[in-house]
Amino acid sequence: MSSKKSEITLRLVGKESAQTLSAIHEKCFPHYWDNEAFNDFFSVEHTYALIAEAGEVVGMVVYRLNFEQADIITIAVLPQFRRKGIARSLMAKTLEDMKWRGVEKLFLDVEEGNQPAISLYESLGFSHDRRRRQYYRQSDGTCTDALVMSKKFS
Ligand SMILES: CC(C)(COP(=O)(O)OP(=O)(O)OC[C@H]1O[C@@H](n2cnc3c(N)ncnc32)[C@H](O)[C@@H]1OP(=O)(O)O)[C@@H](O)C(=O)NCCC(=O)NCCS
Helix, strand or coil: CEEEECCEEEEEECHHHHHHHHHHHHHHCCCCCCHHHHHHHHCCCCEEEEEEEECEEEEEEEEEEECCEEEEEEEEECHHHCCCCHHHHHHHHHHHHHHHCCCCEEEEEEECCCHHHHHHHHHCCCEEEEEEEEEEECCCCCEEEEEEEEEECC
16 A cells, blocks of 8 residues: 655555654654564554655554454654644545445544644544543653544444
8 A cells, every 4th residue: 555645655564664663653752662562563463554754754653453443553753744744644544444444433542732633633533532541651750641532434
């Protein structure tokens, strides 16, 4: 699977790209997931990843299908490539793939206060389902809530 949006190319990858996915994750999250973590994700059946390339890898999304349900495991775009529609393209391709595979409902977790991500998901038709209290531990020891969002496919 491959598609282009101006100079950005999207490509489906697997376990062989665990290192690349981890490198993007490290640049985008304070607590990053290492190579081993991504390897573990791919050890579960029906786990997929899309990378966005613009000469180099600039973004990625990892998702998992479980019959009629699916989860976004993570999505990230390098800071210097943000606000260019890359996450929207990654999500559009992901949603297209899920629809094609017969997914009926998609779930994700997002940290409260992560307004860029929440706005992205809302703009794609996700609704707020519930809150997981004190879900994310911060480096200063405090915890923040996770918002569980979902989207139904029609
Ligand atoms: C969230 C993230 C993936 C968005 O990536 P991006 O490529 O910059 O997003 P896009 O350019 O495709 O933007 C799509 C929409 O998201 C929303 N959005 C993105 N960045 C935003 C910001 N800084 N403030 C408010 N809304 C924002 C907007 O609705 C935007 O649509 P618009 O440009 O038409 O207004 C990126 O900010 C990121 O990697 N953040 C760190 C990792 C992270 O938090 N991942 C999500 C975990 S749940």
